[in-house]
Amino acid sequence: MRVIPIGEDSLLVDLDGAEQAQALYAELRRRGAEGELTGVREIVPAAQTVLLRGVDAPDGLAAELPRWHVPPLTLDDGPLVEIPVRYDGADLAIVAALWGVAPEEVPEVHARHEHRVAFCGFAPGFGYMTGLPEEYHVPRRDTPRTSVPAGSVALAGPYTSVYPSSSPGGWQLIGTTRLRLWDVNRDPAALLTPGTRVRFVPEDPARPGAGSAAARQPARNAGPS
Structure with missing residues (x-):
């Protein structure tokens, strides 16, 4: 994990691959929802990075992030x-x-x-x-x-x-x-x-109305987005 300051209030976290980026994004969302992570306005995942925008204390968070234990994603993580x-x-x-x-x-x-x-x-x-x-x-x-x-x-x-x-x-x-x-x-x-x-x-292409069913969406997690 490499944490790179971007401007005055943003951090770019560079990971080793897509799985690590997705796992860190999930952990950031979880900590935000549970009140363990505050002072971050926006979290934006990408292919192998996660961008944190609007960070109140970027220096402190940059020093803390590499020490986090980030568990791998499980099959039932997420809606x-x-x-x-x-x-x-x-x-x-x-x-x-x-x-x-x-x-x-x-x-x-x-x-x-x-x-x-x-x-x-x-x-x-x-x-x-x-x-x-x-x-x-x-x-x-x-x-x-x-x-x-x-x-x-x-x-x-x-x-x-x-x-x-x-x-x-x-x-x-x-x-x-x-x-x-x-x-x-x-x-x-x-x-x-x-x-x-x-x-x-x-879906069966020959069946009338195939593909028109509504998506099933459990409630999404709260916290930074």
């Missing part, structure tokens, strides 16, 4: 969201070939792994989810699409994500969901926030 998916993506056959399976096997392979939102970026509500073993990591497309429809379930590198709105994109498309990933009338507006566990549920 759970289920996302029904039609595995009908334009790149399904490409992903199947990269995985060495038949296209009809992709839903079972993808959905049997529980995912976790490591961080958000690119667009409002776009969550970068880890969970696929290394043998299922896939490259981005050589040529990005000029428009990817909202609700597209996609893979790139170690991540799965769902496009919250129509936008350009170079990820491999494996399916679609009708769930709204970003809704300004919802609190929080993003369906997927860092630390959320995600379970993908394959």
Whole structure:
């Protein structure tokens, strides 16, 4: 762990990998919710770092953080969201070939792994989810699409994500969901926030209304966000 001062009231914590960053983010949230961590306005996780903004006593926290015991994440850490998916993506056959399976096997392979939102970026509500073993990591497309429809379930590198709105994109498309990933009338507006566990549920593409079920969301932890 390396703690780097940023400006007058922020700290960037550099970790050894994604799992350590997710574990530290969970521990910061837990301590904030239980009143053990105060004077931090915002906590922002990324691929291998965690940024703390608005820190009242940055020097003291910078000295304290390396001494923390940060337990590894357990399977039941964080709220759970289920996302029904039609595995009908334009790149399904490409992903199947990269995985060495038949296209009809992709839903079972993808959905049997529980995912976790490591961080958000690119667009409002776009969550970068880890969970696929290394043998299922896939490259981005050589040529990005000029428009990817909202609700597209996609893979790139170690991540799965769902496009919250129509936008350009170079990820491999494996399916679609009708769930709204970003809704300004919802609190929080993003369906997927860092630390959320995600379970993908394959839907029958031939069944009317497939993918329209509501997500199941337990109450989210309080504390700094």
